[in-house]
Amino acid sequence: MNTAKPPAIRIQGLRKSYKDLQVLKGVDLDVASGSIFALLGSNGAGKTTIVRILATLLKSDEGTASVNGYDVATEAAQVRESISLTGQFAAVDEILTGRENLVMIARLRRVEGPKQVADDLLERFGLTDAGARRVATYSGGMRRRLDIAMSLIGEPAVIFLDEPTTGLDPEARLEVWQVIQDLSDGGTTVLLTTQYLDEAEKLADGIAILHEGAIIVNGTLAQLRQLLPPAKAEYVERQPTLEEIFLSIVGKDKNGKTTANAKEAP
Template sequence: MTAIETHDLTKYYGDLCAVDHLSLSVDNEIFALLGPNGSGKTTTVLMLTTLLRPTEGTATVCGYDCATEGDMVRKKLSYVPQDMAVDIRLTGRENVVFFAKLYGVADPRAQADEALAIMELADRADDLVKTYSGGMRRRLELAQALVHEPAVLFLDEPTLGLDVAARKKIWEHIRKLRSRGMTVFVTTHYMDEADRFCDRVAIISRGSIMAIGKPKTLKAQLMKDVITATISGEFIPFELGSIRFLGRKEDDVSFTAENGREALPLIAEALVARGMKVHSLSLHEPTLDDVFLNVVGSSDEPRSFNDQQFRVMLRRRK
């Protein structure tokens, strides 16, 4: 049975379309929903975790309908929101045992100990969470989430606000859970992390999926090299023989070409000839950022849909 399936899943907040006819099938993998703030990632997760009712379309988790069989869906999943909500006045163990009891697991203490051990928190389990670092708090949330051995794990921006080492550790743990047979559904706006650690990604912009597939396959859709130029001056997109324009991110414009070394001088000349000043040029292999630029066009945050407004709406949740 497929872990997560959606058909034309849609959510409107008033007139604003947050998620637009999303159809997905996720099973037995680490799947990442990638996109900038306000692109509809969290709304999608809220619908899949039965916290928000879709305006249209259906979603199932392990074959149970998210809208009508909420109780069964919640038995199958664990959800870690981006807020980092752990009780700082309780110890790590108390936090996990509390969740184990609410999940109704057979032996809450033993299960909690096991989950804490998996997340490498056993030696600090009896300290108040007040004394934990950000990375440890995140791992504690993961321990809470896996204490009932869910079939599907939803993680909303699991590495937000953590330092590089803590991020790496979180991802290693997520991989470990995956190898235990869990389906992991992550949202993130860190393209590089998704590239390194996820089996499959979907790039979402303004509520619609723009590209979906293995990071490697997505990157292969571009040509072998990507050239990025930092410029100033008015930029008008252009193509140059087989060199294709990818997109613009602030002052950086990117192109893709089969042979980057040969394309570099051509691009520099073309830019200067069109009246721009070129500050620097770089050549690299395609990344998911480039894929994103290619399918979305620009990686500016959508102005009409700011994060703050979105959060206010989430809280009202009608």
């Protein structure tokens, strides 16, 4: 008996054009349930177009796509109930407090106990102390964490994160990375579009590279590494990266946690 779970996302022969511009040229892609899958590509490669089709915001010209077992074209309502989409910029109301943002979304989605849901999410995302403050006072990382928390209301099976760390500073990026990892650990399937290669390397279980509307490489990081010649072992004096210097100075480790080693520049 085959007990393997079906893919959380399945794309076959997906095509999309805008007049004479071919954006997607027959994309095929499977994303395993509960995984973090990174879709890499430069601006204009077609990443956001794929996400918009999967989220039922855009219709493809050809091909099929399903999310959580539902066809995006013929079962759009069921797809929408299964997903959440977080765009490149945090969609939060700056006039409201963090807690009020969460309560509002919970009520709009008709979730039982909206106030308790809000409090639970504030605690889960490390925002309890800031919950009563207006979002206008939040840092970029805090806004993004709140944005992702809002997207989880209703417990979607699949979440799309479209360039989630664009414009964030190094500390905020680490905060968001930890949130994404926690989502996957909890069983949520995450489709992550990004231009940052280190982001995919850090987080992704599977990686696909989209170039000029087509998937040119698809596999795990280990499989992608096999495409290049083996590395030669040489002694090199390694200097700290700028990211490591920055995090050391501000007293953070690579996971965004506070350390006791904060240093001051001479």
